[in-house]
Structure formats: C-alpha cells, structure tokens
Amino acid sequence: MHAIEAHGLRRTFGDVVAVDGIDLVVEPGEVVAMLGPNGAGKTTTIEMLLGMRTPTAGTVTVLGGEPTDRAVRARVGAMLQDTDAPGSLTAAEVVDLVGAYHPVRIPTALALERADLTEHAHKRVSQLSGGQRQRLSFAIAMVGDPDVLYLDEPTAALDVAARVELWEHVRAFAALGRTVVYSTHNLAEVKGTASRVVVIDRGRILADGAPEDVRRLVEGATIALTTDASATALGALPGLRSVEDPGGAVRAVVLHVTDPVPALRTLLASDAHVSALEVTEASLEDAFFALTGSAHADARTTQTAEEALR
Numbered sequence: 001m002h003a004i005e006a007h008g009l010r011r012t013f014g015d016v017v018a019v020d021g022i023d024l025v026v027e028p029g030e031v032v033a034m035l036g037p038n039g040a041g042k043t044t045t046i047e048m049l050l051g052m053r054t055p056t057a058g059t060v061t062v063l064g065g066e067p068t069d070r071a072v073r074a075r076v077g078a079m080l081q082d083t084d085a086p087g088s089l090t091a092a093e094v095v096d097l098v099g100a101y102h103p104v105r106i107p108t109a110l111a112l113e114r115a116d117l118t119e120h121a122h123k124r125v126s127q128l129s130g131g132q133r134q135r136l137s138f139a140i141a142m143v144g145d146p147d148v149l150y151l152d153e154p155t156a157a158l159d160v161a162a163r164v165e166l167w168e169h170v171r172a173f174a175a176l177g178r179t180v181v182y183s184t185h186n187l188a189e190v191k192g193t194a195s196r197v198v199v200i201d202r203g204r205i206l207a208d209g210a211p212e213d214v215r216r217l218v219e220g221a222t223i224a225l226t227t228d229a230s231a232t233a234l235g236a237l238p239g240l241r242s243v244e245d246p247g248g249a250v251r252a253v254v255l256h257v258t259d260p261v262p263a264l265r266t267l268l269a270s271d272a273h274v275s276a277l278e279v280t281e282a283s284l285e286d287a288f289f290a291l292t293g294s295a296h297a298d299a300r301t302t303q304t305a306e307e308a309l310r
C-alpha cells in the first residue's frame with residue numbers, strides 16, 4: 001500500500017490555478033521535499049493531501065483511505081504555516097488535548113522534548129515567541145505518533161539552532177520508517193534530509209527524483225576565482241554571474257558556464273593574475289533555477305555584474 005497516492009490533482013481559486021494536475025505517489029518511509037518558489041502551489045497541495053481542501057479535480061488516497069476519514073486522519077500529523085492554538089492554554093495542555101484525539105500517541109513530555117519545548121511547557125501559548133509557537137506546531141504534529149507527517153515550511157520562523165534541531169528530529173522520525181512530506185523554498189533544507197525532491201512551480205511538477213538526479217538535470221559548472229583582469233577582459237568572459245568589489249584592483253568573480261574549459265582557457269591565456277580558482281559542477285540550486293525559470297533572476301545578476309564593471 002502506498003503512503004500517499006494523488007492523481008491529476010488540480011485546484012483553482014477563481015481565475016488562479018494554484019495546482020495544475022499533480023501526480024504524486026509516495027511510498028512508506030520516503031522523505032519528500034516539495035521544493036518551489038513562493039506561490040508555487042505547495043501549501044494548496046499539502047492541504048489537499050490532508051483532506052482540508054477539496055480538489056477541483058483529481059483523487060487523493062492516504063494510507064489506502066480517504067484523507068478525510070477519521071481513521072486516516074488519526075494516523076497523519078501536520079505542521080501547517082499558521083496553526084492557531086488557544087492563547088490561554090499552556091503548551092503542554094494544547095499538546096495533551098491533541099494527543100487525546102489520537103488512539104495511538106506518544107507522551108506529551110516526549111512530544112514537547114522532540115520540539116525542544118520542554119522548558120516552555122508551562123508557558124501559555126500567548127506568551128510563546130513566534131519560533132516557540134512554530135515548535136509547538138511540531139509537537140502537535142508529532143504527538144499522534146503519525147505514520148505520515150506533513151510539514152509546511154516548518155522552519156520559517158526558527159533561528160539557525162532551532163532549524164538544525166528540527167531537522168535532526170525529522171530525520172530521527174523518518175529513520176523509524178515513517179513517511180514525511182515537507183515543503184520548502186530553501187535548497188539547503190533538501191540536502192541531507194530528503195530522499196526525494198519534487199520541484200514544483202506554477203502548480204506543476206517540474207522534476208521528481210533523488211536530489212542527486214535532479215541536480216544532474218542541468219549541465220554546467222560554476223567557476224569562482226580572484227583576478228586582477230581588467231573590466232573589459234572580465235566583461236568578455238562567458239556566463240559572468242557576479243563581480244565583487246568591481247572598483248578594486250583584484251576582484252572576486254563568479255561565472256556559470258555549460259563547459260568550463262573555454263572560459264578557463266581564455267582566462268589563463270590572458271596576462272591577468274588568477275588565484276583562488278575553484279570549479280564546481282552544477283548544484284541543486286542551479287537545477288532549481290533552470291527548472292523554475294528563475295534564470296531570469298540569474299540574467300538580472302549577470303546584468304548587474306556587467307553594469308558594475310562599466
């Protein structure tokens with residue numbers, strides 16, 4: 001049995017097509033990162049997988065049943081972007097309440113511990129900071145010991161240390177063989193956590209596979225170096241992406257090219273002094289930009305680099 005099976009999922013809001021025909025089959029134990037820019041349709045997709053939002057078209061099955069079935073809901077945990085809990089209750093009381101709904105649950109203290117909220121357990125929700133409230137949402141999502149866990153941009157309000165902790169807890173949870181689907185627009189949050197990445201933009205899936213496979217969808221390399229080459233010489237290089245300290249005698253330069261060899265040959269054949277040379281193959285970030293058409297953003301950067309050299 002698949003953990004999640006969605007076919008032809010579509011959702012419109014008036015004229016806006018938020019989700020435009022998504023097919024997604026997730027097996028138990030997979031950790032899927034739904035990666036996409038703002039407005040890509042990630043939240044709407046998660047809401048439909050949760051049975052909270054009715055699809056305009058398409059079907060969803062979770063753990064072999066309807067996502068709206070009580071028995072299915074009891075085995076699903078969700079951390080959404082804005083979960084409201086009664087401000088007058090303490091964090092522990094809220095987790096307790098949600099735990100009482102689940103036939104199988106973990107102790108409240110353990111859920112709070114996994115969310116690093118133990119020391120704030122007896123604070124009222126209204127007294128928690130934004131990040132602490134987000135961690136409370138994580139504790140709520142975990143208390144029912146779910147088989148399927150959805151996390152919608154779970155680290156948005158968290159500081160760096162809290163982010164690291166949260167991903168450690170997610171990885172430990174996934175290591176138990178549970179299914180996790182999370183949304184993010186932060187590439188750093190794909191690496192090391194997701195076993196699979198689904199790149200989504202304008203309501204459609206653009207790529208779906210292991211992070212390594214998605215990265216391989218784009219060819220190319222990034223060349224970083226420091227040089228005293230003239231502005232004219234730099235301007236003639238292909239794939240110029242950024243120039244640091246354009247007015248200085250020595251500049252840090254980044255190029256993105258399909259084939260690094262001709263660019264390197266041009267550079268090294270010139271009289272310019274080149275140091276700190278680093279060539280790296282295309283990253284997941286490059287793949288993401290290429291797939292989502294955020295290449296426009298790249299073009300803008302290049303233009304800025306060229307303008308900086310003028």
Ligand SMILES: Nc1ncnc2c1ncn2[C@@H]1O[C@H](COP(=O)(O)OP(=O)(O)OP(=O)(O)O)[C@@H](O)[C@H]1O
Pocket residue numbers: 013016017018019036037038039040041042043044045185
């Ligand atoms: N309730 C709604 N009413 C009208 N339009 C909506 C509604 N919810 C979402 N949309 C629109 O649907 C599109 C997809 O939104 P969604 O929130 O699913 O994207 P997202 O990928 O989660 O974005 P973000 O990263 O910014 O949270 C957007 O254009 C959004 O404005």
